Amino acid sequence: MTTDDAPESRMTREVELLWGLDASPPRRGPKPRLSREVVIGAAIAIADAEGIEAVSMQRVAKELGYTTMSLYRHVDSKEDLLVLMLDTAMDAPPPPPRSDGDWRAGLEEWCRGALELYRARPWSVRVASSGPPVGPNGLRWMEAGLRELVGSGLPVGEAVQMLVLLSAVLRDTVRLEADMSRAARATGTTLVEIEHDYSVGLRRVVTAEEFPTIALMLEEQVLEQGSGAGPPDRVGGPADELEFGIRRILDGIEAYVRAGEGTGGPSS
Amino acid sequence: MTTDDAPESRMTREVELLWGLDASPPRRGPKPRLSREVVIGAAIAIADAEGIEAVSMQRVAKELGYTTMSLYRHVDSKEDLLVLMLDTAMDAPPPPPRSDGDWRAGLEEWCRGALELYRARPWSVRVASSGPPVGPNGLRWMEAGLRELVGSGLPVGEAVQMLVLLSAVLRDTVRLEADMSRAARATGTTLVEIEHDYSVGLRRVVTAEEFPTIALMLEEQVLEQGSGAGPPDRVGGPADELEFGIRRILDGIEAYVRAGEGTGGPSS
DNA sequence: ACAATTAAGTGTACGTCATACACAGTTGAG
DNA sequence: CTCAACTGTGTATGACGTACACTTAATTGT
Secondary structure (H helix, E strand, O other): OOOOOOOOOOHHHHHHHHOOOOOOOOOOOOOOOOOHHHHHHHHHHHHHHHOHHHOOHHHHHHHHOOOHHHHHHOOOOHHHHHHHHHHHHOOOOOOOOOOOOOHHHHHHHHHHHHHHHHHHOHHHHOOOOOOOOOOHHHHHHHHHHHHHHHHOOOOHHHHHHHHHHHHHHHHHHHHHHHHHHHHHHHHOOOHHHHHHHHHHHHHOOOOOOOOHHHHHHHHOOOOOOOOOOOOOOOOOOHHHHHHHHHHHHHHHHHHHHHHHOOOOOOOO | OOOOOOOOOOHHHHHHHHOOOOOOOOOOOOOOOOOHHHHHHHHHHHHHHHOHHHOOHHHHHHHHOOOHHHHHHOOOOHHHHHHHHHHHHOOOOOOOOOOOOOHHHHHHHHHHHHHHHHHHOHHHHOOOOOOOOOOHHHHHHHHHHHHHHHHOOOOHHHHHHHHHHHHHHHHHHHHHHHHHHHHHHHHOOOHHHHHHHHHHHHHOOOOOOOOHHHHHHHHOOOOOOOOOOOOOOOOOOHHHHHHHHHHHHHHHHHHHHHHHOOOOOOOO
């Protein structure tokens, strides 16, 4: 009858969870020896080392030397734990605003930074998020990306759309690379070899009649290259090849914004 | 010593699985009453109706009126079943080549078609694929997309990169929309309401000092619109807003290809 | 100082999951 | 007609998420 009659809309709950608005003041019982942060940390350590599928309540508890059920004193459910892991994984601050207002360079930095983050914790792109970010870290990244996009001259609405699009590109490319890496690890080979195996497999079923363009791709050994030259941080996965695509997207934004200048804004 | 000494490289296995190269000729035992296709179909029906997490071996078996273990006569593992479901979900032929060689229109059609497919089976973007498509249906879509991209004048290698990028955009946007829909269903509301809840939740933690651009976004009620006007097939999710972003990407490709014309190819 | 209260961590238990294995019944090849 | 191969069944195992009752330790009101 006071405040919480409504089912609290899930979103509200997630906000409270991620901003620590659910913690009650110092309480009565024994001092907690475990803490939410420690639990999250242990879970992340496991996910980093062995992938998200290795993270189970039992495993996290064992790693910490507690019983499984003790975790439930600090986290309401495994789903909550995953949500908390997600925002924690986005620590590392986004690139700060540039002093020159170069939005293109700013966005490229943002993409590189986000990609680095996702790549360092590939499991983070696999956990379900019920929507855009709401945690403090996630919001910081969102703010930084949005800032650059709005700086380009795009109206906010369209800036949001482009941010969603850019995140989608980064996330799903990392997901693909992570899935390939997992397959590589499972067979004890490398990412490069997996890509080679892929083209070998394809050649068995791709005919020039039915799949002319794919056949062309195989002829030119498009999949085999990639790891040839380039910066030393190349792993050989699809995320190495993202720069080109990102640049096309930025080109597209630039063209659009330029076309809108002088015509009373790009909202046409 | 003959052919199969090596562990068969996973990729080869997947190809054989998806192209039915593993079926032996008519055999000796009782006639199978169940079949691989029926199992896949039942699994897809469950995933369509209740999401991928409802698909368990027990559940599929129950739906078919057989024991759980009977499924293993037709499918080696649940993972194999998921892979088979994936390619089967991509039935529905991609758009055919256009008679006018308009690659932009062709690519837009391709995106629309793929988006429709993903949206009809949102679970398909959630299952792990160890790499690019290898099944007959997946390859048909890949061929169609690649055909248009190469038609634009892009060299094959860069066309592949843009195809990966476009798929990433479509896939992850559908994933986001599906996650939001799931949250909506769980609380018994609609996608539109979820987006509203999201901005309500955000307003509780977003200050104009720390998150100026997000604050601006909230002021302009960017999240609340979306469902205003538009074609009747709008659901209110993020995938509705994809057209704008896709067009920017196509703009980017067009600009790049045009710039490369006359300079001896766009490979600079 | 002491009792009542409340919270932290434990132990046990349940239902669901993927799947290994031994089995019974059915079929075609020799 | 026999036997080998194959289909579907039954049972079992170990991992999972989590509900619930419990012990024990800390705090608060008297």
